[in-house]
Structure formats: structure tokens, C-alpha cells
Amino acid sequence: MCSLLFLENGMKNNRFVAAVLIPGFLFLILFSVFPVAYGLGISFYDYNPANSQNPFIGLENYRRLIHDEVFWLAVKNTIVYCLAAVTANIVITLFLAELISVLPSKWMKTMFRTILFIPCIAPMVGTSTVWKYGILGTDGGLLNKIAGIFGIAPKNWFLTTWQMLLLIIIFTLWADIGYNVVLFTAGLEGVPREFDEAAAIDGAGPVKRFLWIKLPLIGRTFAFVAIMTMANYFQMFAQFRVFAANGGRNNTAMVLTNYVFKMSFDSFDMGYASAVAAALFVLVFLVAMVQNKLMRSDWSYE
């Protein structure tokens, strides 16, 4: 009798939960799943929404993709950018988070976290524009002014090749490290002090304690940060559009997101742009799966 009552209550709870979740799921399907499926569908057409006729061309867009040099260059640049930026991001944010976590007072920790987080909340387009003209500007840009102090002649950074990608990576790090610093700080502060103290008693220095005690114990946080940052960086767009709208010199700063935009709104070839977007989806999915498998953390300190 009691078990029947228990079962009935459980089923009623499930129904309640299901009912409450329905609007959210509908929203997700309508505004997330459907557009993805629709975009994939468009990739099989020669699609320009202004045209009255958009003929079905099957896999023609994908065949074009395979032979498109700019696409493969964009794939390469995207992968290089993500690997470099994510690696640098994690190293820098871990370092900063550790520094913040050892600060003596709470207000100092809060202050530094806030300072580092401020660029994260500023609009990316705005900060990119400020960097483009104010820092990287050829005439009067801060970088050239600093170079001038050391007797180096001013340089037009927008004529460079791999250097432009490097500058975009540096900008991205400046704009984005705050978020991961906050996450890692929270992760580090969650590590029980006993382990750290025990290691210190055993003679381990601060670097060893960080690498062999704290870092493994924030494995789940690390995995989350790495996966989310990688997925996020694959989709970075604003700074590429501002710094190198046409992909930079010889397309050395062209990435997949910018290429999708260029095909869609410069060339109005939305069918092909959708094919490129589908390729980007596949790439991000594969990377996320690999990361997920590599970073599985099966143990914790609890």
C-alpha cells in the first residue's frame, strides 16, 4: 500500500516536471534545433532569399567546398587560432587564478577578479574597434607609439600575415580571460586546504603543490573550462570581422565564421555559406567529443 502511494506520488511529480519543461523544450526546438536543420537543408540549394527561384543542387555546394582553397585556409586558421588561444587562455587564467587565490584578503581577490572580468562584459565589437584604431592603428596607434619609443619605425599591422592572427589571439585573450579566471578561482578555492598543507609539510614547493595537488583536484572544472572555451573559440566572429573583414592579407586571418558571413552577406550565396556552416558544426562536434573523452575525470577529493 505504502509503495503504491509512493509510486503514485512519484508519477505525479514526473508529470508536473514534464509539464513545466514543455515550454522550454518547445522554445529550444523552435529556435535552436529547427534553424540548424533548416540551415542544413539550405546547403543543398543554390539559395539566395531575394531570388524567386532557388534550385536544388544536391551536394554541389559540398563538392565546391572540397575544392575551395579559401575554405581549407579558413579551417587551418580556425584550428590554429583555437589551439593557440585556448592553450594560452588556460595557462594564463590558471596562473592568474592561483595568484588571486593566494592573496591575503577577500577584497583584494574580489578587486582583481572584477578588473579581469570587465573586458568580458564589454561588447566585443566595441572593444575590437577600439583595438583596431586605438592600439593597432597605423598612424597614432598605441603599439606604433610604443615601438617609436624604442626607435622602431611605425608598421602597418594590417599588411602583415601571421602577425595579424597573433594580434587577434592577444586581443581575444584580453577580452576573455576574466570569465575563466572566475571559474578557476572558484575551483581552486574549493580544494580542501588540508591537502595543500599536507604537501607543504612534506616539503613540496608552491609550484609542485599547484601542479600535483591542486590541478588534478580541479579536474572537472578544468575539463568544463577547456571544452567550453574551445567550443566558444571555434565560433568567435566579431573580432575577425572588425580586424580583418576580408580575411586579412592573403586570407591569413580568415576563419570559418567570417567566411560564412562573407559568403552570406557579401556574396549573397547563402546555400554555400550554409555548407560551410555545416562543416564548422562537424568540426566543433568532433573536437568536443575528443575533448570530452580525453578529459574525463573519474575521481574527486570527496
Next chain:
Amino acid sequence: MKKRLVSVLLCAAMAAAMAAGCGSDAGSGSGSDSGDAKEKSGSSDEKTTLTFWCHENEPWVKSYKEMAKKFEDANPDYTVEVQDYPFKVYNDKIQTTLTSSTSGPDIVAVWGGTAPSFIASDALAEVPEDLVKEFEEDYLEPTLGIYQKEGKYYGVPMEFNLEYGGMIVNKKLFGDTPYPTTWEELRKVSKEVSKKNGDIVEMKGFEMMDSDSLICNYLAMILQQGGQYLMDDGSIDFATPEGIKAMEEILDMYQNGECDLENLTSGEYGFNDVYQDKGYMASVGSWGIGEGTDTYGLTYGEDFEYVPVPQYGDEMAFASETGWGIIVPENGANKEAAWEFVKFFSEPENLVQHNIACNQLPPRKSLLDSEEYKEAMPNVTFLLDILPSGQWMGPYNTSDMRGIFNQMYMDLCQADNPDVKGALKEASAQITEECQIGYSMD
């Protein structure tokens, strides 16, 4: 029972909130879009309201509004609502509204360079025959080029777009030195005054290295030598003797330190350097004069002047892309009325006022002798004399064409041993393959 009631109410509330968010007026954020246009392009107080879209430019918007008022006074059955948008999003808005299944704006001002993408679709209404007759009789050829498709017209020119022929000169820097009147004098002045530091030329001589001026001056230099870049089969060939000579001349200007590539990479215009006292001369269309007075607050005649660019070759010739025009979307609710407005706008006595207000050159032959225009625009009158020497740039997407050409030029400038002929050949082939408009003009 109570729990079930609560869950049902909660579910209903969330669903209602979602429906409200989805069903809200899409124009609430942007102010005016096809939704609003549809509401307004109906009858209101027995008057038909026409919606006119244009890009954000203070004197231009003012002129459109004055034209709208004039039309309303002459046609009491109509009201014309002018709506302007920032240029950066303007073409996207036009693209979106043309694809809308509901009616959008009735009349749209469009830049000629972007018109092919709209004309290629079936989204535009054909120009009525009476207007087409005027085209054939009174309009200068370069102004019409891009608005044609398969022998029909889909846009009405508002101006003659000319990015060649005149240059802004910094009167303060020149002082008592006379302005150059020949190409040799121009190069001499340019070489004497320019100062280079690294990748920057801190004081520029003759500035023509920006996205508009570079290709327009280059094409003029070819044509003025008696050459041609547009072949009979519609392809482009810059690697002719005249093309190579012209490119070597322009390359020499960079290698000699007379100008840098900053404006090409930043997307800015060369006249800014002249207005900021960082340059002596800059090639620009007549619209650049307004930037000096309105943006920089300079005084024409004291701080700067607009004078002819010295001819490079023996005969005056230049190529021009089609400029701003008016289109009527096929999905407009009031097409007939829209064409009435367009015809009114295009009448010489009305069009000349718009051209004066916007610092534009007139597209009509009959306006080349307009005393009203010459009196109001004495600084650009010399350009009226060269307009008949222009040819249409060609059936190409000129924005993409510029992109390829400018990139080719930047690569040549950066090369240690530039292969001018090879680069021109490659650029010509790429432009012919990628930029040619995908439909026939005739």
C-alpha cells in the same frame, strides 16, 4: 488537485510568455521594417502613404524629406514617409525586405554597386516605359549601366557617380605655390613634399590610395592613353601596354614614399589626410567637399579647394560605376504611386535641387548646362565638362572588383621584385571569373 492546478497554470503562463515573445512586433526594436511599412503603406485618412527608405546621411535625408514634401504638395492624395538607416546595415535591410512575403517599403534609394544583387532576383519592379524613353534621350550612359537586365531597366539613377576628375587640395600647405596643372607637375610637387617614416607617410603628396580612388584613377590612366581594359567579349584585361604603364606609375608613387597603404587597409578615404593637414592633395569625388565643411568644420576657399586632377594621358577619358538610384520593390503595396513619386523626383527641375543639396553630379544631359546648378555648385562646375567623356565601368560587381584590385596592388607594393604584368594578368582573370554580373545587360 491543488498541485495539478498549479502545474497547469504554470505551464499556461510559460507558454503564454513564449507566445508573446514570438508574436511581438518585429519592428519594435528597429523602428521601421517591413512590418511597420506594411501598416503604414495603406490608406490613412483617404491618403496613400508611401514609405521611402534611404541611408543615414544628414544632407541627403533632408533633401529626400524636402522632395517628399514637394510631392505631397503637388499630389495631395499621397503622403511620403522617409525612413533612414545606418549604411552599414542598410543593404542587409534591403535584402531582408525584398525577400519578405509581406509588402515592404514602396521606394528604396540604393547604391549602384549593390544593385546587381537585388536586380538579379525578381524582386524589383520594371521601370515604366515613359521613364525608359527619358533614359534613352537624356541620361548619361555610365549612370544607367548597372540598372539594366536583359534589355530592361530596374532602377532610376539619381546622380552621376564620379570618383575621378577632382582633388581636394590643402590651401594652407600650398600657400602661394600654384596647384599643379599637369601630371608631371603633380608628381614633382608630390615627391618634394612627402615624408615617409616606416610604413607611414607622415606628409603625403598626391593621395589616391584608397578603395575608391585607386581603381578609378588607374582606369582613367589606361583610357587616357587611348587604351581599353574592357574587352569585346566582356572580359577584363589590365595587362595591356597602357595598363602596365599606368600600374608602374602608381607603384612608383608608393615606392617613392609619396603615399602609403594605410587608407587601403583601414578603409578610410585619402581626403581625411588633406583635411588633417597630413597631405597636400587627395583624389576624391565632389562629395568629399562636404566632408571638409561639415565634418571638419573647414572653410572652402581658405582651408581647402577642389580643383581638377591633372590629366595623365592625351585625351580626357575615365570610367565610372553607376551611382545612387531609386528602385521600386516588386512586393511594394503601392507600386503605381511609387513610380509617380520616382517620376516626380527625376524631373530635371526637382532632380537638380536634390543633386545640389547632396553635392552630387547630375545624371541628365539637360542638366549639364543648368544655370541653377552652376550657380549653386561653382566649385564642381569643371566636372560637368568631362562627364560626357565617361564610360560605364562594366558589368561587374564593382565592390568585389575593387577588393581584388586593391589586394593585388598591396601585394605588388610589398613585393621585393614586383611582377606587374603577371599580377595584372592574374587580377584580370580573377575579376572576370568572380565579379562578372551573372546576367546579360542587353
